[in-house]
Amino acid sequence: MNTAMTTGALRLRRVPGKYLPVVVTGCLLVAMFATGGIRYEGFATGQVILNVFIDNAFLLVVAVGMTFVILTGGIDLSVGSVVALSTMIAASLMEGPGWPPYLVVPLVLAVGSGLGLVMGYIVHAFDIQPFIVTLAGMFLARGLCYTIGTDSIPITDPTFTVFAQTRIDLFADLWISPSVLLAVAVVVVAAYVLHYTRFGRTVYATGGNEQSALLMGLPVGRTKIAVYTISGFCSALGGVLLSFYMLSGYGLHAVGMELDAIAAVVIGGTLLTGGSGFLLGTVLGVLVLGLIQTIISFEGTLSSWWTKIFIGMLLFVFIVLQRLFSARSRR
């Protein structure tokens, strides 16, 4: 056919439609970095990029979990609270009864996954909207934080402090924290699961069209429960990373982090209706958010609220761009 020939001829020059949002986000990231490099002295160094990773490792992990949920067409509002709850449980158990970290960390991860499992089960079994269920989960986790304690609890455990202060030296004076390694490992594992396993395909199929997935005999219910469990696990792991970063547990940690995670996923080109998007996009989205903060701190004169306004404007631009692309690809 004629059209087939044209697309064949254009294939070399044109990026396939589904990668386009990720490519746009990547270009934006490069443009932002270049602008920063031109405007500010000492900006265009590798360490600035690595610092973005170091400061946002926990957000990266949380956003990975959020990507799974959003790919199925759901949403998880509880992540910020679960992060806070994790820091709180870890801090209180280690400081109060003096539990060792190798007991506390698995427990925290189990609590997070358990919360996710319960929310996923309610979403699937009782047909209640994910928005409402995870909202209740958000209240529950935040409430549990305040029940444990209303004050910030410092973490003095030697293992945690070592983890927080270790620098892993790379080449040429560049360094990262162990949290970054963990976050990158999570991203790699998650990308493998999403793109190379049967479960990953089911996640995309469920988000693309739940009815069709069901009629094809795919385990939709199990998948939905699993993605919320994964999101819970990632939030708990994010919480552990945050307690490395902050060295404290506090009920007011990570307030509004669910918005950052959702924004990162959306900027990364994942559709909130589900079924389309890549983990790489989410990574780029987190980097864009981190780079905005870096640029604003380099600028010096801009107040912190400009961060929010910039993120809002970026969200707007990206969503409109996505809208245009999806309209074109459907034609």
Next chain:
Amino acid sequence: MKRLVWPAGVLLLLLALNVVFTPSFLSIQVRDGHLYGSLIDILRFGAPLILVAIGMTLVIATGGIDLSVGSVVAIAGALACLQISLDAGLITAIALALGLCLLLGAWNGLLVAAVGIQPIIATLILMVAGRGLAQLITGGQIITVNDPAYKMIGGGYWLTVPSGIVIVAVVLVVTAFLTRRLALGMLIESVGGNAEASRLAGIRSRGILVMVYAFAALCAGVAGLMISSNVSSADGNNAGLWIELDAILAVVIGGTSLAGGRFSLAGTVLGALIIQTLTTTIYSIGVPPETTLLFKALVVTAVCLVQSRSFREKVFGGRKRAAAPAVPAATDRTERETAGLPGPQDGVRP
């Protein structure tokens, strides 16, 4: 009306619980020409939430959702207080604040109706940017004003009744009249049911969508004036924080489906009152305030579970209930709900 049974039951249960712990709970007195009593307090402190929830109901009825109302609450309070502190006059201040809210609401509506963005993301933009905007207006400070006339909006009394209650009653009556006595409510529901079909049937669905989002923002703006007037100050960071979540909860508890196509104003008011009564109950029965959110999560989960048809069938084994007359509408609703959070965007696309 059958749908109102569960929320009304929960509200009565909460009130009964209060009466058990404080026998004088239901008494209302007139002191210094003002109405006093726990019930009045619930209405008074719940007024902003009820207002926001009324606007949210109409948005949700069109199959949308508005996450930006909390930010709009902060913006309205910030702009009004800024203008008053600049001696701009009360009327100018209020007009400017509400005008800006209408504009922001119309922006949301245009993104949803004309650009065709999912409502949850379209309003997420303003939710994030709006907080920044509110802080920009206040300059990151808390603006304090001292204007007795402004104080009247949220903290005063009109004819012995707290002014917040009067404002809410007026808005509620006007909204109920517009949507239930005129055809507007039907049009909104039809847009929520199927935006494309209602467009083909000759309904200007885009206009309706823009109007509904503008109305929600206006309600949020009035609520913002009330909140800032009650404390005589504007806090861009914390005013109206999480009120959008409470409002959505109120709407859902009131029996309006997030899938759209149907709404119940009475249910929403009940839902908002449940949330406010819950807060009061926590203080009156002596639950430590730290566990407020915990308690709220449990009640919300319970209310939502009880309202879920599949939960009732599984737990109470209500086979007969499944064959009840509401079946065609109910199956239709479940189908759409299982598809996640739908927006009207598919239908509105040019």
